[in-house]
Amino acid sequence: MKTQVIVINGGSSSGKSGIIRCLQAVLPDPWLALGTDTLVDAMPASLQTSDGGIDFAPDGEVVVGPEFRRLEAAWIEGVAAMARAGARVVVDEVFLGGASSQRRWQDALDGLRVLWVGVRCDAAVAAGREVARGDRTVGMAASQAESVHRGVRYDLEVDSTHAEAMECARVVAAHVV
Numbered sequence: 001m002k003t004q005v006i007v008i009n010g011g012s013s014s015g016k017s018g019i020i021r022c023l024q025a026v027l028p029d030p031w032l033a034l035g036t037d038t039l040v041d042a043m044p045a046s047l048q049t050s051d052g053g054i055d056f057a058p059d060g061e062v063v064v065g066p067e068f069r070r071l072e073a074a075w076i077e078g079v080a081a082m083a084r085a086g087a088r089v090v091v092d093e094v095f096l097g098g099a100s101s102q103r104r105w106q107d108a109l110d111g112l113r114v115l116w117v118g119v120r121c122d123a124a125v126a127a128g129r130e131v132a133r134g135d136r137t138v139g140m141a142a143s144q145a146e147s148v149h150r151g152v153r154y155d156l157e158v159d160s161t162h163a164e165a166m167e168c169a170r171v172v173a174a175h176v177v
Contacts, residue, residue, distance in 0.1 A: 003176045004083045004112045006031070006090045007105055009152060010119030011144030012136055013129040015160035015168065016092050019119060022169030023090055027176060032082065035092025039075050043068070060139025062096055073104070080108040094144060099151030117172055118149055118157040125161050 006023070010016045020033045040054060047053030052067030064072075083089050095101035102116075121129075123145035130141040156175050158168040 001113045001177075002088075003115050004088060005079075005109055005114045006117060006172065006176065007093055007102075007109075007114060008090060008117045008119055008172075009093045009095045009102070009148060009154075010121065010160075011123075011126055011141055011146075011148050012094060013126040013133060013141040014119045014121035014145070015129075015165055016119050018165035019158070019160065019168045019172065020090050020092055022166045023172055026166075026169055026173050027088075029088055031088045031090050033090050033092060034079055036094050037092065039072060042075075043071060047071075056137045056140070058137065058139075060137050060141070060143045062094075062140065062144075064096065076104060076108045080112065083109070083112050095148045095152055096144070098148065099153075101148075102152045113177075115156065115172070115175055116152075116154045118152065118154040119168070120149070120157060120159045120161070121145060122161040 008016050008020060017035070024031050024033060043053065047067060048055070050065070050067070052065040054065070054068045055063045057063060079089055079091060093105070123142045126141035126145050130136045130138060156172065158171050160168055
C-alpha cells in the first residue's frame, strides 16, 4: 500500500511549512498540504476572542477550548476522508498535547498508510525565526520546541536547526512509498 498521509509535527517556526512546500516539489505525485494554520484561518474570528475557541497568550502559550476541539475533530475526520477518497495529504501539525494530539490523528487515520514525521529545531533558532517572521506571538516557538514531541512516536525525525528545507524534504521523500 502506498503512503496516503504524511503527518509532520513540530513547534511553531520549526520549518515545517517550508519542508512541506519542498516535499510537494520533489514527490512524484500531487500532494495536498493542509495544516493547523489552515484550520485556524478557516474559523470565525469570534473563536479567537472566546473561552471556547483558541487563545494566543502574550507569552506564546496556546490555549484551546471545547468549541475549537469540536471543530478540530470534524476537520481531522475531513482530512482522513479526503485521504480515503484518494487524495494524498501532507498534514502540517503542532501537537500541543503531545501524545494525546497524535492519538486523535491516529484514530481518524486508522486503516490508512501514514508516515509520521517529527521536525525538530533548536528552541533558540526557532525563536529567531519567529521574530524574523513577525506573524507569531513571541515565545510560542521556544515553548513548543520540545513539548510538541513529548510522548509522540515517529517513523522519522528531521532536524531543521541547520539543515535546509529541501534537504529535510528529500529525507522525508525517501521514506514515502
